[in-house]
Amino acid sequence: MSASRIIKYYAEEISRKLKEPEWALRLRLKAAEAYDKVPAPPWMPEDFDVEAFATKAAEEEYVRPGEGEIPEWYKAILDKIGVPDVEQSALAGVTITVNENVVYEAQRRDLLRKGVILKSMDEAVREHQDLVKDRLHTAQRIDVHKFAALHAALRRGGTFMYVPPKVRVPFPVQAFFVITKEQLAQTEHTMIIADEGSYVHFIEGCIVPIPAPFSLHLGGSEFFAEKKARLRISSLQDWIGEVTHVPVKGAIVKDGATLEELGVTFGGTRIGMRPTIRLVGKSSKLSFNSVTMLKNKMKSWSGARVILEGEGSSASITNRSVMLDESFEEFLGEVVVEREARGVKAHQACNTLLLSDKAVNTTIPKLVSKTSDAELAHEGTVGKLGEEQLFYLRSMGFAEHEAVQMLTLGFIDPLIQDLPSDYVRAIREIVKMTLHSA
Amino acid sequence: MNRMSDVEGLEVIDLWVKVGDKLILKGVNLKLPKGEFHALVGPNGAGKSTLAMTIAGHPAYKVVRGDILLDGESIKDLDPEERAKRGLAVLFQHPPELEGVRVAELFEKLREMYGGEKLEDLLKLVGLPGDIAFRYVNVGFSGGERKRFDLARIIAMKPKIVIMDEPDSGVDMESVKRIAEGIKKLLDMGAGVLVITHYRNILKYITPKMVHVMIDGRIVKSGGPELLEIIEAKGFSGVVA
Structure with a gap:
């Protein structure tokens, strides 16, 4: 049986369990179909067992940390953001909170009053089809590689947030994934939409203080900054244990909008992520920063593919990696300027700090311009501490x-x-x- | 550890130092008792900075002969951090930038280690604005700010012996005055201070008890401040004639 057919079987099962509308199922099936045809990403493990993965992704499982497994500093954060003790140890659901001193339920109400929608992705697919249907997998495309297709076919769990036009959320919205079956799914999908002229800072803290219950994490995310919106996304990941972390991500930035993204990734044994960010709008802006720290024999494939399509759009991309032990990193930073995009600017910097003689770093800058009217620059440094x-x-x-x-x-x-x-x-x-x- | 001398302070004994294959110091002898202010002068390339870096314990400077004693105990084979903990502080000629390390953070750690004065008091003392606390160490600092900052962190270390490598080069006159005041403060705290100076600007504001003249890797003359006038009139070679 082909991989696509196996995936289809489980995609149908998940869709049925989630009581999804027909279009969502069709999108899953299309993704399953694509799996056989699209290339494997370089970070796909050679012994990847698609059937074992699909079976687990469709299963439901509960995980809770054992006594003494939550580090003190982590508890301190949870305390600060007002998560009660009892929930810290076994929380099921997203913890929403603002700043440092208010209890999270209150903030959920505050967001509701502003018309902000914040719920699980599974619910959003059923209840907010007007917002989700035309966007799902348009920023995170299913045909990029096999993991992108697999994620879309087996998507389950994750967070959905929608900020209505002109609404400014004055505090950072923190989706702190403690330990939950929904948020710690293998294939969770996050969709954030900042509608016209809105502003929000979304912080996704996935600092899981215990070993993850799965060996391969294939989450996905899509960010949409609509006209003149400013969308700030900060994501923090710390994986403990033998986890392969290969999220598939994408973003679309419209006219006059700004996307500021920061990703900080720790842990795991194999990391592969190259988000695709499209600056489709005129004068759209991107600031994309990433920080990684690699140790032991960790392998990482990083970088981003930034496509400048809008006139006068600009991008600043900075990657900083700290490498220890015998870690391996291949950074591929790709900046593409489309033909109609005049007057664009992009600057890419990749700095690697080698704290070991056995770590290996490869940095590949790729600047592609289809117009003469672009200013592109790349700067890369690899070195040890001064x-x-x-x-x-x-x-x-x-x-x-x-x-x-x-x-x-x-x-x-x-x-x-x-x-x-x-x-x-x-x-x-x-x-x-x-x-x-x- | 055996006490090899009764001198309270720094003692450099017949010090020969190589950098790479090049012999730079050729038998330096110097005594700096606690509480005294000395100046080390000499032409470019005489080996003044080499002496400072060797005393600080820079790994590129290899002692081939001789010894360095602090309060009578040899520190020649100690790591730089051990020397600092025993009371030695060196003001760098070119303090490097520490990107990402904030002034406040550094001082917090120094305070944990040495229990010295509060950052705001130290900044006031050296005439730096309070908001410098939130900046990265030496990043974007002017020449004067760098040296004032370095002086403040040296005072925070509550040292017994301080070597200052050209504290008066590349700085404005106001900074030179501030640094001279800082030296007085260190002397009040009981430290012995050796200032290496090429320009001798700083010596207009504070008079050394002793002046040492270094030429070609050796101290060729030591004496009172009157040596400075001879140098002024006849140049460095004048003191040995």
Whole structure:
């Protein structure tokens, strides 16, 4: 039996369980069909067993952390954002919260009053077809590679958020995935829509403090910044255990809109993600920053494909990686300027910090311009920490490992400094722990 | 550890130092007791900065002979951080930028280690604005800001012995004055301070007890501040004639 037929079987099962409308099922089947035809991404494990994956994706499972498995710093975050203790240990559902001191249910009401829709993706497919139907898998396309198709066919769980025109959400909306069957699904899908002239900062914290219940995580996300909207997305991922993390992502930015995306990824053993971001609108803007830290024998394929289609659109892309032990990274940063896009600007920077002689980094910048009227630049550095900086700190009395820690935190600080302080602290804690265990 | 001398402070004994294959210091002898202010002068390339870096413990500077004692104990084979913890602080000629490391964060850690003064007081002392606390260390700092900052972090270390490598180069006069005040503060705290200076600007604001003249890797003359006038009139070679 072909892989596509196997996937189809499970896609139908999931769709039935979720009581989806007909069009959603058809989209799944189309994706299943595509699986056999599209290429495998380089990060697809050679021994990938599509049937085993599909079976598990269709299954429901509950996971809860055991006693003492939640680290203190993580609890501190949950405390700060007002998640009650009892829910911290076994929470089922999205935790929505704002800032640092308000209880999350109150904020859910606040968002409702503004007309913001925030619910699970599965519900949104049933209840908000007007918003979802024309967008689903248009930013995260099913034909990019096999994982993109597989995700779309077996999509389940995830978060949906819609911000109505001109609504500005004054606080960051935090979807903190604690431990839940829905949000920690293998194939969850996140869709964020910032409608015309709206503003929102969505923080997706998937700092899972316990080993994930699956070995391959194939989540997906789609971000839509409609005309003149400003959409800020910060996503934090920390995978514990032998997890292959291969999210499929895409975004579309319309006229005069701005998308600011920050992705911070830790953990896992194999990471593969190359989102496609299309700047379709005139004078649309993108700021895309990513931070990764690789250790042990982790392998990572990173970078983004940014397509500038709108006149006067601009993009700034920065990637910073810290590599330890025998890790491997291939960064492919691709910037494409379409023919009709005049007066565009794009700057791409990729900086890698090598903290080990055995880590291997390959950086491939790819700038494609189909118009003469584009300003494109790429800047890449691969290197170790500066000897003079290390000596300077040691001469102040800091031990070498402390100096390494300070400079490594410093290396990523410029990209994370605008996040709420709880998250900055969390990221710094994770970096410290990773360095400590190396 | 055995005490090799009774001198309270820094003692450099017959120090020979190589950088790569090149012999730079050729038998330096120097004593800097606590609480005293000394100046080390000499032409470019005499080895003044090499002496500072060697005392600080920079791995590129290899001691081939001789010793460095702090309060009578050898620090020659210690890591730079160990030397700092024992009370040695070095002001860098070109303090490097520490991207991503904020001034406030650095001082918080120094305070944990040494328990010194509060950052806002230190900044006031060296005449830096309070908002510098949120900036990255030395990133975008002017020449004067860099040296004032470095002086503040040295005071935060509550050192016994301070070596300052050209604190008065590349800075405005206001900064030179501030640095001179900082040296007085360090002396009040009981530290011994050695200033390496090429320009001698700083010595207009604070008079050294001793002046050491270094030429070609050796200290060729040590004496009182009157040496400075001879150098002024006859140049460095004048002091050995």
